[in-house]
Amino acid sequence: MTAIDTPSTKNVGITRLRKExxxxxxxxTNWTDNLQLTGMLHVALVRSPMAHAKVTSVDVSAALDQPGVVAAFTGADLADNWAAGLPCAWPVTPDMVSPTHLPIATDEVRYVGDAVAVVVAQSKYQAADAVEFVEVEYEPLPAVVNMEAAIADGSPLADTTLETNKSFTWQKIDGEIDDAFDGAAHITTRRFVNQRLIPTAIEPRSVVCSPPREHAEYTMWSTTQVPHILRLMLALTCGVPEQELRVIAPDVGGGFGSKLNVYAEEALLLVLARKLRKPVKWTETRSEGYQATCHGRDQVQDLSIAFNEDHTIRGLKVELLADMGAYLQLVTPGVPILGAFMFNSIYKMDALSFTCHGIFTNKTPTDAYRGAGRPEATYGIERLIDEAANELGVEPFELREKNWIKHEEFPYTTIAGIEYDSGNYEAATARAKELFDYDGLRAEQVERRASGDPVQLGIGISTFTEMCGLAPSRVLGSLSYGAGGxxxxxxxxxxxxxxxxxxxxxxxxxxxxxxxxxxxxxxxxxxxxxxxxxxxxxxxxxxxxxxxxxxxxxxxxxxxxxxxxxxxxxxxxxxxxxxxxxxxxxxxxxxxxxxxxxxxxxxxxxxxxxxxxxxxxxxxxxxxxxxxxxxxDPENFSYPHGTHLCATEVDTETGEVTIRKYVAVDDIGKVINPQIVEGQIHGGLAQGIAQALWEEAVYDEQGNLKTGSLLDYYVPSAADMPHFDLDRTETPATTNPLGVKGVGEAGTIASTPAVINAVVDALRPMGVNDVLMPASPSNVWNAIQAASAGNTDGGAA
Amino acid sequence: MIPATFEYVRPSSIDEAVAALAEHGDEAKLLAGGHSLLPLMKLRLAAPEVVIDLGRVDGLRGVSEVGDGRLAIGAMTPHYKVMADPLIREHCGVLADVTAKVGDAQVRHRGTIGGALAHGDSAGDLPAVLLALGGSVIAQGPGGTREIEAADFFVDYLTTALSDDELVTEVRVPKLVGDWGWRYEKFSRVAQAWAIVGALGMVKRSNGHIEEARVGLTNMGTRPVRCTATEDAIRGQSPDAIEDAAAHASDGTSPSSDLNATAEFRQHLARVLTKRALTAAVG
Incomplete structure (x- = not known):
């Protein structure tokens, strides 16, 4: 690709200790919250304790009398300051319904954590104290919490200014889907739930904004992944000329997609800096962030896959309910529709039908979370293949191998219409099986089943690929994405x-x-x-x-x-x-x-x-x-792939799941720094395994977040992680001169189905065909109890 | 995570601490290790007007023999000191072993035995062991000191027999005599979480039989639970009796239902974990 000689490689491909x-x-470090500016004021928000209510009055006068308080504003006070609502940059359909999203709500609050007023004080302590003196009167409205109930006839509305709880229905049909299912030799149908997660970056969100001083520009420091997008979007939202706003993302401690956004607090601090002519700072507390920083996942998946007599796949039908939460944030509606290109995964088929319904509920908005749409799709297809293999009575690897794209078939245009540039599923799988001692563990599993051991062994497979490296601007344009790549x-x-x-x-x-x-x-x-x-x-x-x-x-x-x-x-x-x-x-x-x-x-x-x-x-x-x-502007996405294998010990008396062995063989093409790659895989595995075993954002029927702090939302630590056996195969990408593929999300995407497939595999002899995520002791025990009562789906249906 | 404003008092003697409590009464909270109180204050679930810091009070740390076959442990002795103390390890190793499962390393360096017990949380690991051991606490108030048996100390959810003007100065546990074995089965979601259910099984072994047994349960109700039905059912029996006896471990319990477990599942876990704890304790 280059016009010059190829220089000899001295750094690329070897581990260099990180300069950072x-x-x-x-x-x-230079974290946003460390920043101290002369005369800086501190901002605290008054947030709705109700999931859905009319706001009948907001009175900040008592707060203004508190020590150190400089200003306090209601949503109505600030309503004239917004040139537009907070942006959604991915209108997936022309008729997509998108509620107006003001940084501070005025008449109606739509989730617990929706802001209704703001207090500005000389110290953060004074601001936090004064929040308690803001008097807000709410008139409760019915909370819409469950997606299926939300679209049932007669459901209350999550937003009374809209006429529906459905934001959009997005459909893509490739091939002759009816032909694929008519006359199929076998059809496997399942419902899977991909639960709501809370991203939990180690550094909470923080924003500092300084008004123009010696220079004629506003300066915003934010814990953001996207300073350039933020600059443009804030200019549009707040009516500040783009050239008069400088955005700095200093040291940022993790994001996982949760800092890929344009948040109410960012717009608010720009407006406050403009109104007050003083630098202002806001830093979320962890429990505040659990309400006010976007969540991830939250899909219900209805899947059907049709096979020929010889077990080749004829077609796949996917119908999703995707929870948007109360508002559409930056790319909320686009996240689930990425599944249209990913549910077919590494498999060849004649037809694919994908339908996604975006649903409003009175919950924190969802948006991108490490993998964004691809973990959900990969979970669905890899679980479905295992279920089909069980129904067909074939080894799950045999079914995969029969249907996956062979290495000599690359580049391969999938049924979804995108071209996988390179890959070698056979090589990654062979290496993974060898590292795992697949045959040995299968033999042990047979023995454990025969002996009636209360702790059963399960083996889970995930042969995944994904599309990443958001690049081809023309393709993104064809998907109505609001920017290039x-x-x-x-x-x-x-x-x-x-x-x-x-x-x-x-x-x-x-x-x-x-x-x-x-x-x-x-x-x-x-x-x-x-x-x-x-x-x-x-x-x-x-x-x-x-x-x-x-x-x-x-x-x-x-x-x-x-x-x-x-x-x-x-x-x-x-x-x-x-x-x-x-x-x-x-x-x-x-x-x-x-x-x-x-x-x-x-x-x-x-x-x-x-x-x-x-x-x-x-x-x-x-x-x-x-x-x-x-x-x-690369002409294609990047398609890393790999084979992950997980062995779980499942205690059938307590429901406890322990990972005994985890093997990940990833193919991410050429590698720049092996240690950084290993770190990415480790972190990705930890987050994917966390979805499988520990994490879930739970709401009650009134729309209260029950897992509102780290006390109840189980983020695992290093002590909870198994040893990871990692290796790589190397099939260079052909879409960039470095031959590299994306690695940041691979571990997260691959690992969740590997773990759950292993848990279900352990329990299969007891009649269990699914376990709800997370596979907590309670969910596993419930699945065992239900199976003994004749219900095999783990509670999903 | 910013607490409401409070007044801070730091006494240097037990008498000063008692006087401060007497002055401020139920408006005050005692600060020991702070690992329960401070999170509640930062979440504004607790907003005491006065915080009395016991960190500089003399005479509340350390372990000694009382002389009546018991050990006395200063209320402000941090968990990591309890775990390592030679007297406790020699005479009451079960306390050291259970304490090693409290929280994480940071919590064990700041948290104290007196603070953990006075908090009265049945989901904490120490109440069940104090109850199973038949231990007690020494409380001091304006009227002097009194000893409160563990069985009387834990009254209700986060409620103990302490009066508003009393503080725990000492914890007393018996020296175990004979061939005791024990196991604490702490069942939790992640390595450093509270127990969904915890079961402590202790047995005194004699000629292949169980001469005596103690069973304490964590997080099986508003108070720690001692399973006398199970204890009675295996006293004097061979280890073969454990399985049937453990089936009674949940008798009379009324645990809560929460995100981790229903009451029914907790009772099931209590039976399974008691069986495992006793079986391991026999060795």
Whole structure:
């Protein structure tokens, strides 16, 4: 893909200790909440304790009398400050219903946590105390909590200004679906529930906004994954000219999609900075964040798969209810429809029918959460394949292998109409089975079943792929996504021969600084230590599409490579000029240009940088600059894949599930930094396993969040995790010059069905065919009790 | 996570602490390790007007022999000191072992035995062990000191027999004599969560028989539970009697239903865990 010689690899593909860690682990961090500005005021919000109510009066006068209180506003006080409601950038259908979403509600609150007033004080303690003096009168309305009830005739409305609880119905049918099911030899039908989750980034959300002072611009620091998108959207929401707003994402401690948004508090702080002419800060508490930061997942899936006599798949029908929560946030409706391209997964079939209904409820809005639509789809298809294998009486691997795309068939256009560029499911599966001792564990399982051991062994399989690296802008446009998927990078050679790399992606734990340094070091021939990576500030990285959907490396890293290539192309011109040689006669390796056959006639990138800075002698047909900009827009998504195997011990007396062995063989193409990749897989596995075994956001019938703190919402710790046996196969991507695929979400997507398939496999002899997630002792025990009473679906139906 | 405003008092002696309690009465809360009180205050579920910090009070830490076959443990002795104390390990190892399952390492370094018991939470691990051991607490108030048996100390959910003007100064446990074995089966969702149900089984072994047994249950009601029916059913029996006896472990309990377990499931778990604890205790 590049016009220059391929430099010898010195950094790419080896573990480099992360450049970020020295400052992160020694407390030299720059978290948003650490920021102190002169005269800064502190903001606290008054939030609705009711899931759905008319707001009949809000009185802030008593709060204004409290010590240190500078201002207090109701929703009505601020209503004129919004140029628009908070944005949803993914109108999936032309007739999608989207409620107006003001940062501070005025007449009606629609979930517990919806803000109704704001207090501004000199300290955060004073602000928190004063919140209790804001008097709000509510007139309760019926809460809509359950999706099926929400669309039943006569249901109360989650938003009384709308005429329906259904936001949209999105449908895509590929192939002749009726033909596929008519005359099928076997049809397996299941309902699966993919429960609501709370992302729980380790750093809570925090926003600081400073009004224009010495410069004519507002500056916002936010714990965001998307400073560039935030800048544009806040400009539109608050009516601030885009060029007068600078957004900085300083050190950000995790996001997992929950910081891929434009939040009420971000818009609110910009407006407060404008009204009060003072810097303002807001930081959520953990329990506040559990209500006011987007949740993830929450789907009910009705699935049917049709087979031929020879067990090849004819077709798949998918019908989803997807819980939007009370409002559509930035990409809320787009998350479940990604399933239209993912339910078919690695399997060949003649027809696919996908229908998704987006439903409003009086709950916290959902949005992207690590995997965003693909974990739900992967869970559905991998569970369904296991259930079908059981009904057909075949080994679950045999059914998979019969139907998956063979390695020689790539590139392969799937039934959903997208082209998988590369993959080798056979290789990843063979390696996983070997690492796992698949046959040995199956033999032990037979023995344990025969002996009636109260602790049964189960084996779970997940052969997954996913689409990530949100890139092809034209494809995103065809899906009505509100933005493109390109990415930008610049490289600036400094006079001293050091290099600055500017990236439009904005890390929040991924290690961009390290990986980008490795790419640039090899491409430029500049030592790894001499490269500084800059990011996350719209005044420094002036354009970017930010970080989500495992896109940073496959799009942003690609852009860095191209920007480096452009610098080297310029440097080659200069080198040829200085060495009095033809460009074609120069070799470039390790930062040195030399004349072919005369290696002593050479110059280095550092010397060239100084020469171009001095500009005393450079080619006449170029500017004296070694800087470059690159904006890349890959033509396809990225399709990592892998085979994950999980062995669980299930205590049939207590319902306790213990993971005994977990093997993950992932194929993410070429690797820049193996240790960072391993960390991504480990974290992804932890989050996917957490969905399978521990985490669930639970609401009661009145719409109260019952799992409102870390006391009740079980985020596992390292002590709860099993050992992970990891390996990789390497099938390079053909869609970027680095050959890399996305890895940020792979572990999360793959692991959830592997674990639940293992739990169900352990209990199958007891008649259990499904266990509700999380597979808590209670849910497992209930499934066993129900099966002994003749009900085998674990409670899903 | 910002508590409401409160006044802070830091006495340096038990007498000063008693005086401060007498002055502020039910408007005051005692601060020991703080791992129950401070989260409640930060969530504004508790908003005491006065917090009396016992952290600098002399004479509330350490373990000694009382002389009547019992050990005395200062109320402000942190969990990690209880776990490591040579007297406790020699004479009442079950207390050290159960304490090792309280919370996580941070909690065990800040939390105290007196604080954990005075909080009166039946989901905590220590009330059940104190009850099973037949231990007691020494309380001090304006009128002097009194000893309260564990069986009388735990009154209701988060409620003990302490008066508003009393504080726990000491915890007393018997020195175990004979060939005792024990196991605490703590059943929780994640490594550092509260017990959904906990079952402590203790047996005194003699010639292949169970001479005496103690069974204490965590989180099976508003108070810790001692299962005398199970204890009685295996006293003097061979270990073969455990299974049938454990089937009575939930008799008379009325546990709550919550997100982790229904009352029915809790009772089932209590029976299974009691069987496992006693079986392991026999060795």
């Amino acid at each position: 860690d020295a400052h992160l682990i020694t407390g030299q 390109w990415e930008h990078a610049s490289v600036r050679m400094l006079p001293s021969g050091k290099a600055e790399v500017v990236t439009g992606t904005s890390p929040h734990g991924q290690g961009h600084v390290t990986s980008w340094s490795q790419i640039a070091s090899d491409a430029l021939g500049v030592p790894y230590e001499d490269i500084e990576v800059r990011h996350g500030d719209t005044a420094i990285a002036h354009k970017g599409m930010d970080t989500y959907g495992s896109r940073s490396l496959v799009v942003g890293g690609y852009a860095v490579q191209v920007a480096c290539d452009k610098v080297i192309a310029k440097a080659r011109k200069v080198a040829a000029h200085l060495l009095e040689a033809a460009e074609d006669d120069l070799e470039f390796d390790g930062g040195t240009f030399s004349v072919k056959g005369s290696p002593d006639v050479s110059t280095t990138i550092q010397d060239i940088s100084l020469a171009v800075f001095a500009a005393h002698d450079y080619p006449e047909d170029m500017e004296p600059s070694l800087d470059s900009d690159a904006t890349v």
